[in-house]
Amino acid sequence: MTKIVTILMGVLNGAKWLQPQLNSIAEQDHEAWVIRFSDDGSTDLSADIIAGFSEQHPDRVHRGTGPKSGFGDNYMQLIRDLPKQAGYTAFADQDDVWNSNKLGRAVAALAASGEEPALYCGRRWLWYPKADRRIKSSQPSREFGFRNALIENVAAGNTVLLNPAAARLARQAARMITKPVFAHDWWLYQLITGAGGKVVFDNGPPCILYRQHSANAVGAGHGIAAQIRRKTGVLKGNFARRIKQNLAVLDQIKPLLTEESLRDLRRFELARNAALHQRLLLLNEIRPYRQTSAGTLGFWGAASLGQI
Numbered sequence: 001m002t003k004i005v006t007i008l009m010g011v012l013n014g015a016k017w018l019q020p021q022l023n024s025i026a027e028q029d030h031e032a033w034v035i036r037f038s039d040d041g042s043t044d045l046s047a048d049i050i051a052g053f054s055e056q057h058p059d060r061v062h063r064g065t066g067p068k069s070g071f072g073d074n075y076m077q078l079i080r081d082l083p084k085q086a087g088y089t090a091f092a093d094q095d096d097v098w099n100s101n102k103l104g105r106a107v108a109a110l111a112a113s114g115e116e117p118a119l120y121c122g123r124r125w126l127w128y129p130k131a132d133r134r135i136k137s138s139q140p141s142r143e144f145g146f147r148n149a150l151i152e153n154v155a156a157g158n159t160v161l162l163n164p165a166a167a168r169l170a171r172q173a174a175r176m177i178t179k180p181v182f183a184h185d186w187w188l189y190q191l192i193t194g195a196g197g198k199v200v201f202d203n204g205p206p207c208i209l210y211r212q213h214s215a216n217a218v219g220a221g222h223g224i225a226a227q228i229r230r231k232t233g234v235l236k237g238n239f240a241r242r243i244k245q246n247l248a249v250l251d252q253i254k255p256l257l258t259e260e261s262l263r264d265l266r267r268f269e270l271a272r273n274a275a276l277h278q279r280l281l282l283l284n285e286i287r288p289y290r291q292t293s294a295g296t297l298g299f300w301g302a303a304s305l306g307q308i
Helices: 015-026 046-056 071-080 102-109 164-174 184-194 224-235 238-251 259-272 276-286 293-304
Strands: 005-011 033-039 061-065 088-092 118-122 125-128 133-136 198-202 208-211
Touching: 005 071, 015 046, 033 046, 033 071, 046 061, 071 164, 071 184, 088 102, 088 164, 102 118, 102 198, 118 164, 118 184, 164 184, 184 198, 184 238, 184 259, 224 238, 238 259, 259 276, 276 293
Parallel strands: 005 033, 005 088, 033 061, 118 198, 125 208
Antiparallel strands: 125 133
């Protein structure tokens, strides 16, 4: 049976980059796809480009309107609006370019996942198109799990594919949430691992050009300057605010989490509001981790300063 993939794409003033991305989707060697757009209030020619793509691919395009409250909410609405019996579900940014084998590789990686919720993700080329400079994104070095997902996202949204069980779980969870997520991909990583699902990471050659430009909603943040900005942001409380936002959303989907995840979540919530000594003791019971030793050390430094 052909595995049809539903591609979810949030759009906002993406006319400058949209056509190359749509062309790369049309050229996928896995030809069984449909795409659902959510335009979050574009004032450029994005709607015209999508209309033209729809004419070229009739019956494969659904055009919707976003909530106009940020990229995270836009993607959460797309997840919420999936059909009840959602199948394989991928996520696309408006400004990237896919290799022709992107969908095919992802579907093949999840072919044996069965009824266990499973999330596929992988590496990307960080692409600076003016010079056609490409930098391969980092390769995770530790296992994927909820204790990692609490403090770090490894599931880059533009690489993600959900198997049908994970797509149905995501739809169910999205409909339970009334608070805004920081980022839909981080939320998906927390949801799937927290509910006992599986993460399949593709360490093969990247099959996506992740365009870097000044209008990126998040961006890759590569290089020393980006590291300095991140560390400065931690001291300003940016990381703590993101964690707080994530925990508020996780609180609304607790019925979907495993007992082990709930125990870790409770300890983590208590630790954030505890005095230093008790905070470190509680965190030591959970042992949250990032994919690199330096990243994990940085987290403990932030925890020591009360910036989680």
